[in-house]
Amino acid sequence: MTNALTAELGTMRHSRAVVLSAVIPAVIAGLVALADHQTKLTGLLQPETVVLSLGMLIAGSVAGGSEYQHRTIEWTLLGTPRRGTAGAAKLAAALLLGACAAALTLGVTWALATVVDPGIGVDVPVETLIAGQLALGALTTAFGLACGLALRNLPAAIGTVLMIALVLPIVFQVKESLNHVIQYLPYGELSAAALALGSSPANAGSQLPALAAGMVLLAWTALIATIALARLIRTDA
Amino acid sequence: MIAVRGLTKRYGHVAAVQELSFDVHAGTVVGFLGRNGAGKSTTLRILAGLSAPTSGTATIAGVPYRSLRQPMQVAGFGLNAEAFHPTISGERALRALASRIGVGRGRVREVLELVELPSAAGRPVGKYSLGMRQRLVLAAALLGDPQAIVLDEPTNGLDPQGHRWLRDFLRARAAEGRAVLLSSHVLSDVAETVDRIVVISRGGLVADRPIAALGQTASVRVRSPDADVFAGLLAGAAASVRRVDADVMTVAGLDAGAIGELAAQHRIVLHELTPTRGSLEDLFFELTHAEGDGLR
Numbered sequence: 001m002t003n004a005l006t007a008e009l010g011t012m013r014h015s016r017a018v019v020l021s022a023v024i025p026a027v028i029a030g031l032v033a034l035a036d037h038q039t040k041l042t043g044l045l046q047p048e049t050v051v052l053s054l055g056m057l058i059a060g061s062v063a064g065g066s067e068y069q070h071r072t073i074e075w076t077l078l079g080t081p082r083r084g085t086a087g088a089a090k091l092a093a094a095l096l097l098g099a100c101a102a103a104l105t106l107g108v109t110w111a112l113a114t115v116v117d118p119g120i121g122v123d124v125p126v127e128t129l130i131a132g133q134l135a136l137g138a139l140t141t142a143f144g145l146a147c148g149l150a151l152r153n154l155p156a157a158i159g160t161v162l163m164i165a166l167v168l169p170i171v172f173q174v175k176e177s178l179n180h181v182i183q184y185l186p187y188g189e190l191s192a193a194a195l196a197l198g199s200s201p202a203n204a205g206s207q208l209p210a211l212a213a214g215m216v217l218l219a220w221t222a223l224i225a226t227i228a229l230a231r232l233i234r235t236d237a
Numbered sequence: 238m239i240a241v242r243g244l245t246k247r248y249g250h251v252a253a254v255q256e257l258s259f260d261v262h263a264g265t266v267v268g269f270l271g272r273n274g275a276g277k278s279t280t281l282r283i284l285a286g287l288s289a290p291t292s293g294t295a296t297i298a299g300v301p302y303r304s305l306r307q308p309m310q311v312a313g314f315g316l317n318a319e320a321f322h323p324t325i326s327g328e329r330a331l332r333a334l335a336s337r338i339g340v341g342r343g344r345v346r347e348v349l350e351l352v353e354l355p356s357a358a359g360r361p362v363g364k365y366s367l368g369m370r371q372r373l374v375l376a377a378a379l380l381g382d383p384q385a386i387v388l389d390e391p392t393n394g395l396d397p398q399g400h401r402w403l404r405d406f407l408r409a410r411a412a413e414g415r416a417v418l419l420s421s422h423v424l425s426d427v428a429e430t431v432d433r434i435v436v437i438s439r440g441g442l443v444a445d446r447p448i449a450a451l452g453q454t455a456s457v458r459v460r461s462p463d464a465d466v467f468a469g470l471l472a473g474a475a476a477s478v479r480r481v482d483a484d485v486m487t488v489a490g491l492d493a494g495a496i497g498e499l500a501a502q503h504r505i506v507l508h509e510l511t512p513t514r515g516s517l518e519d520l521f522f523e524l525t526h527a528e529g530d531g532l533r
Contacts, residue, residue, distance in 0.1 A: 007337035071320035079337035236288040
């Protein structure tokens, strides 16, 4: 398991998608911090959180789907033929790298915000803010990876996560009677914000608290990860 | 070292491999032959644990590949020259695999030199020729210094020097006591490399014999302007006839004297009657004849 995890971390951290997904939100966060003189850190983090989670969803799905696109899954399974171990190592690597990307983004935003305005406030408990950001980065990356592994098709995996992140919430928002369902979707701007920022944006209306939003995302990630692992273990590579 | 027993793989109603059994012993090179679609790659993928058999077993050192504790240290597989990310370098691909199986970076340089690829190691795999990717596949298969080496069509894309190099390389590995299983449709390479051949047709075993026994298989090359008529007469005399050209055929099952007498009895003109030693190509076509003329 240790060798498999080390190999997955080494492969994923060299993936352009993963690197871009960590760097782009950090750059956006930095630019927003410099341009937008917010009085609260959570105000700065709102756009960054959306870009981060969307980026990590895509990066995860690229990491999972490209294994089948380029048939590198064959080397993965020749090196780690116990498929449960291979799949678990991939998910663990995605969780770790997603958390690291989120930590990087949060760190850059916080540092620049402090430089611009040394007196900037944090309107939620710091531990809630950090835990929420790391959980969002980790779970969205793992969710994307699991989609890629389950679908075994790179374009389909990217299309699916984009649909889940962007299209599905809009569909549920348009139909007013279904508005309350949005917060229970696997990913949405509002639930992501709730998880990562520990509070609702001012115009969000009713929304789950941070812990509940985290549980919703965790449940969806566990579900898709179970499907991905079952397919990896039970079917031919 | 490698044992396949009663292996069957079905895809719905189609049997890709049927009741296949053969062995590959340490210190030998075995050629695994069959036409396209005969079931060679399916068999090798089952051996590698990438596909599950419908029934039967395929084991290496007595256990299925998936159950080996250090699999690539026991068996090295080279199955697919396309299975690399095109934007990463050959060396990085090998390092990732080395990290996965707990092998140091020094071994990566060693295998790159072994397959004569060190100068291209830093280039993206997408810029490799097919021959270079074949060498990279072989390097990956050798990373764990395995006791068994299994290669699927490793000569595809190799230039003539590459063919000779691979032949010598595999013979040297067998001489070290390793078991080598080599699937190929380049019969000349196989004939000069292997100790035994395993031939499959439509997923089933049709021959498993030492390559040395091939030289004892006699056939006779016959050329006649009445080849069509004579082929029918020969077939009626229980000979096996393979048409080579409009007026040329290879006949097995009767010696040159018996063929000449048959021709004389029926006043058939012969322009050539040449006894030949059996070749792998003759045997291959004879054994896989039942699959028909078209490629599957």
